[in-house]
Each structure stands twice: as structure tokens, then as C-alpha cells.
Amino acid sequence: MTATASLALRTKLTPTTTALTAATAALWRPDGLRQRYLRYLAAMHPLVRASVPLLERAAERCAELDDPGARRLAAYYTRHAEEERDHDTWLLEDLAAAGGGPAAVPHPVVVELAGAQYYRIEHEHPVTLLGYMAVLEGNAPGPRLADRLAEATGLPDGAFRTVREHAELDGGHLDDLHRVLDELAPAPARQTAVSVSALHTANLLTRLFLSLAADPGGHP
Numbered sequence: 001m002t003a004t005a006s007l008a009l010r011t012k013l014t015p016t017t018t019a020l021t022a023a024t025a026a027l028w029r030p031d032g033l034r035q036r037y038l039r040y041l042a043a044m045h046p047l048v049r050a051s052v053p054l055l056e057r058a059a060e061r062c063a064e065l066d067d068p069g070a071r072r073l074a075a076y077y078t079r080h081a082e083e084e085r086d087h088d089t090w091l092l093e094d095l096a097a098a099g100g101g102p103a104a105v106p107h108p109v110v111v112e113l114a115g116a117q118y119y120r121i122e123h124e125h126p127v128t129l130l131g132y133m134a135v136l137e138g139n140a141p142g143p144r145l146a147d148r149l150a151e152a153t154g155l156p157d158g159a160f161r162t163v164r165e166h167a168e169l170d171g172g173h174l175d176d177l178h179r180v181l182d183e184l185a186p187a188p189a190r191q192t193a194v195s196v197s198a199l200h201t202a203n204l205l206t207r208l209f210l211s212l213a214a215d216p217g218g219h220p
Contacts, residue, residue, distance in 0.1 A: 098155050
């Protein structure tokens with residue numbers, strides 16, 4: 001039996017799990033967590049702010065292609081853009097509730113995360129964005145993380161909306177992404193491009209979390 005495209009992608013990502021899990025654990029360790037959480041929110045804001053423009057550009061590129069599969073993919077990206085709209089505002093509200101504010105300059109790894117996708121959308125194929133999305137949504141906050149963070153940091157409940165909402169939303173989003181990928185059944189070369197995008201994203205996300213975990217600085 002031939003493996004589905006989504007199963008092939010999950011298999012390719014399996015070797016990245018150990019390093020990313022360790023980086024996540026370092027990020028959320030108890031010591032210094034209050035300030036580290038502020039840095040996390042400040043780093044994630046520009047990344048989340050890039051989500052809707054990336055999805056909209058990917059949908060536009062799909063519409064430029066003479067390919068029925070690309071048209072289905074455009075519809076998915078357009079729908080998902082609406083689901084992600086204004087989530088960057090949640091992060092600003094979380095930062096304000098925590099007594100922080102947005103970073104003056106985006107974290108360089110965040111720029112690389114989003115920038116790599118613009119390159120792939122323009123110069124490879126918009127389907128590659130699925131690899132990026134699979135990693136981000138596959139590593140969403142756990143269902144109890146917001147409560148743990150609130151207890152450990154002493155920050156008000158209003159500082160955790162983004163973590164709470166994404167813990168609820170992203171599991172369903174990931175299932176939807178896998179379903180779309182399987183329906184598209186990309187050709188082997190396109191599947192490889194999706195996997196490369198995903199592997200690059202997993203590596204960068206690991207680097208981002210390790211950087212935030214190691215930074216001893218104060219207010220973001």
C-alpha cells in the first residue's frame with residue numbers, strides 16, 4: 001500500500017522531534033520563566049503577523065497556475081487566512097496584559113522562518129507552505145500549558161489568550177492540513193519540496209526556542 005502524502009510528511013519529520021521537544025522544554029523551564037515568556041510573546045508576534053500575508057500570497061500564486069489542484073489549494077489558503085486573521089492582535093494584547101510590548105526589531109530567526117516561505121512560494125511552488133504550517137501547527141501549545149505558565153509566572157489570565165486559543169485550534173487545523181495534502185496527492189517532486197520546507201522550518205523553530213531559552217536578557 002502506498003503511503004499517503006501526509007504520512008510521508010510525518011515520517012520525514014519524526015527525526016526532528018527529539019531536538020524540538022528538548023528546545024521546547026528548555027523554553028518553558030521554571031527558572032526565569034516570567035521574563036522568558038515575555039520574550040516568547042515578543043518573538044512570536046512578528047511571526048504570527050506574517051501568517052495571513054503568507055497565506056494570501058500563496059493563494060494568489062495558486063490562482064496564477066493552470067492546475068486544478070492549485071485552485072483547490074488556493075481555496076484552502078484563503079479559508080485558513082480568515083481563520084488566522086487578527087491573531088497577531090491577540091499577541092499584542094497578551095504582551096500588554098503581561099506588562100510588555102512588541103520587539104523593536106524582529107528576531108532574526110523569525111525573519112528567516114517567514115522569509116524562507118516567501119522564497120518558496122515565489123520560486124518553487126505555493127504547496128511548500130503546507131510544510132511550514134504542518135510544523136507550526138504540529139508544535140502548538142499543549143492544552144495545559146497556559147495554566148502552567150500562569151501558575152509559574154504569576155501573570156494575569158489575560159496574558160495567555162494566544163496560548164489557550166492555539167492549544168484548542170491548531171489540532172483541528174493540522175488534521176485539516178493533512179486531509180488537504182492527501183487530497184492533492186502531490187507528485188513526488190512536490191512532496192519532496194513540502195518535506196524540505198517542513199524540515200527547514202523544524203530546524204529554525206528549534207533554533208528560535210533555544211535562542212529564547214538561552215537569552216538571559218530582561219524585558220523584550
